[in-house]
Amino acid sequence: MTLILNNREITKILSMDECIDALTDAYLDFVSGVAVTRRRSDTLVPSGESIYGLKTMDGIAPSLGVGAVRINSDIVTWPKVGDSYRRVKVPAAPGSRYTGLILVFSTETGEPLAIMPDGVVQRMRVGATSALGTRYLARTNSRTAAIIGSGWQAGSQLLGLLTVRPEVEVVRVFSPNPENVGRFCSDWSQQFNQNFCAVDSLVEAVQGADIVLCATSSIDSLFEVGHFEAGMHVGSIKPPEISRQALQLADSVCVHVGHGKPLLTQADDLIVPDHSGGRGWEISDEFDFAACPTLPELISGAVKGRVSAQERTCFVNDLGLGLQFAVVAGITMRLALSAGVGQDLPTEIFTQLEHP
Amino acid sequence: MTLILNNREITKILSMDECIDALTDAYLDFVSGVAVTRRRSDTLVPSGESIYGLKTMDGIAPSLGVGAVRINSDIVTWPKVGDSYRRVKVPAAPGSRYTGLILVFSTETGEPLAIMPDGVVQRMRVGATSALGTRYLARTNSRTAAIIGSGWQAGSQLLGLLTVRPEVEVVRVFSPNPENVGRFCSDWSQQFNQNFCAVDSLVEAVQGADIVLCATSSIDSLFEVGHFEAGMHVGSIKPPEISRQALQLADSVCVHVGHGKPLLTQADDLIVPDHSGGRGWEISDEFDFAACPTLPELISGAVKGRVSAQERTCFVNDLGLGLQFAVVAGITMRLALSAGVGQDLPTEIFTQLEHP
Secondary structure, X not given: OEEEOOHHHHHHHOOHHHHHHHHHHHHHHHHOOOOEEEEEEEEEEEEOOEEXXXXXXXXXXXXXXXXXXXXXXXXXXXXXXXXXXXOEEEOOEOOOEEOEEEEEEEOXXXXXXXXXXXXXXXXXXXXXXXXXXXXXXXOOOOOEEEEEOOOHHHHHHHHHHHHHOOOOOEEEEEOOOHHHHHHHHHHHHHHHOOOEEEOOOHHHHHOOOOEEEEOOOOOOOOEOXXXXXXXXXXXXXXXXXXXXXXXXXXXXXXXXXXXXOOEEEEOOOOOOOOOOOOOOOOOOOOOOHHHOOEHHHHHHOOOOOOOOOOOOEEEEOOOOOHHHHHHHHHHHHHHHHHHOOOEEXXXXXXXXOOOO | OEEEOOHHHHHHHOOXXXXXXXXXXXXXXXXXXXXXXXXXXXEEEEEOOEEEEXXXXXXXXXXXXXXXEEEEEEEEEOOEXXXXXXXXXXXXXXXXXXOEEEEEEEOOOOOEEEEEEOHHHHHHHHHHHHHHHHHHHOOOOOOEEEEXXXXXXXXXXXXXXXXXXXXXXXXXXXXXXHXXXXXXXXXXXXXXXXXXXXXXXXXXXXXXXXXXXXXXXXXXXXXXXXXXXXXXXEEEOOHXXXXXXXXXXXOEEEEOOOOOOOEEEEOOOOOOOOOOOOOOOOOOOOOOHXXXXXXXXXXXXXXXXXXXXXXXXXXXXXXXXXXXXXXXXXXXXXXXXXXXXXXXXXXXXXXXXXXX
16 A cells, blocks of 8 residues: 555654654765765746746655655746745645645555655755754753744644754844744744743844854845854754854854755746746855755764854755655654554555556 | 546546647747656666656646646556566555656646546657657558567557558568567457467568568667668667667667667666666667657657658657656546546645645
């Protein structure tokens, strides 16, 4: 049988600490050449006034016995907000839904073991990845943190933070939308029985913080060199959030994988307002991310993490990996099977007698 | 609803001439930069004594309003047959089945429109592709043809041949296994009400033939320079079948896409007996396939097809395209919908409310 899961079920069974542990093992396997991953590709054509994008990435986690393909089939628009364009995915599928899938296959039999949406898994792996950056780069005696952003990704950053640095006592949250920040703080405070305070400015959030985690949809830098205090760790879910000057001031900048651009194939007549190849932001050539150590190297000990209390450190999530999906969807499947969660579809639907 | 098809249903509704027509349109769109395709990738790890391979390719055919991802999740072994290794896929999924899937998405809504196995579609697109090579390169007054091979791919080559050159009267079939050839000829003779003759040697098959189509699992060359007569067209479903010397003798060699190697990612401890990166054959550096014109260029008129009756021509299918799957699976879906064939699954299974 092929296990079919939905996001509600995945939310119930998937925990941040399990994500972090499983990714840690997978990054070690990646460094030793056991686990493999195919770089993300974006294939784009115009679709009316919008863009149709088919985004795929593959990875194999042999220790879990699974390979996975993550597929996003997106309708993307580019509304102008203020002076800049914003990248907005349109839930154009029936029922105002998005199309993002993970297919999990067995490395022993090849069969499709599970099919699940990517919404929860993708946030959990981003949160877990940033948390690993925090684990190796933030001071162990961190007590105060700032979260910049108040959306889904921000929640996952908070969850990851409190998993690797449970000693953190104060979390200040800022985003330009006060209503969102209020709701974010009240939702998460309730969940953790801990007080997360909404603040009115970015400066107020970051001043004196040991850890700053940016999780915004901004395509411009927001964490500037003037914010960067000695001993601070700054995390970012995408390269533009931390300014070039702030990156240059850092004693150590670690990236996720070190080849921050997807393989792009696009129709000749495609027009992307911000010229960023469909992602909404570009990796600036002004800072050499390719020369930075990567998270797998950090975890394996091939490069050092934080070495002094005064260091300024950064972790930048430059590009996702198919391997992350193999790992997080792989453990999600295992958890679902042992909890008896999900539906079954006959595997015959997705296999064949004919030699392909 | 998402349409679920099986190979039996696809066999009933998909015709070779529709495949050829749809691919012709798609190649024209490809040349003009409208249709796009992401190069195939192979991601490989050891799996016990075998290899586990996750092979994916994506393509978008805007004129059909679809994008597609083709996924193969294969267990591959390398038994030694005689002096050479043969690449054999193992049907290791439950019920001794193979895992090869095509997911078809809407470029308007992003939703998954259809999911189908790739077995029939993949052969039909190979047959149709070779047939297009034959259409542009073989003499229009061809009457005699040879098919080398007697498996599934050989059948699809025959089907394609008779679609673009219905004037062909004599087809001689050779493969090293007389029993297979006999069955092949009797099966197809019945279907076409035309006599296809099994012959005892490759020479007997090709001598005096106007068109020779190789469709074998051989990883060594089999069509040699001595076989290559003036005016002959030779097609091949993969580069090694035609010897380097024969290719060099040709007046014109056309390839499918002109970048014959997949993107390969593999585990460090992977051992592939034939050092071909998991495909069973290598593209030799001894002949410069990259300098050859491509099928889309041929179809668009950017390069000339056959210009004289005496020319020796070759068509070599160097690498498949995700675009082929978008096109052939796209028309298969349309045909199935209008014929009321297939099952429905709720699209909600494969979509989500959460922003991915």
